[in-house]
Amino acid sequence: MRLWLLCGLLASLCWGTYVVLNKIVTSPKYCGIPSSTSALLMGIGALTTLIIYFFLANGTFQHCKPSLCILAILPGCIWALGMCAVLFAISKEAPISKLAIVYNTNTLVAVVLGVVFLKEALCGAELFRVVIGGLLVTVGIILASWN
16 A cells, blocks of 8 residues: 555544544533633644654754745644634534534645646546546535535
């Protein structure tokens, strides 16, 4: 199995699990910790994990100019904003089974941004598979949010 696929499966397992733990922590039905407190504690956990990864991977700031550091911080800010939205939603009893389908439209966002800004051209059978996958994601959103 390809390394990128194993990493993707690990990420899926992690991201599918953390949202359930977030619901347990923030939901008044369970622990009831305020979403802002949960967000801060989650950030501490994320920072701790990333610091460990930095040292295990022999990270260095040697080639990182201040402007590049700011650019590298931006994805973390964007990720945190999305996490705040998810934490707020689940603290208000949003159903994870539906919310996860909606926020995982990030797949579509990433594909479109990759094609438009990174010029990751898709052609032939690959284009067909990506379009079909995108349509399935869209159908999933519609089905999940249907009242």
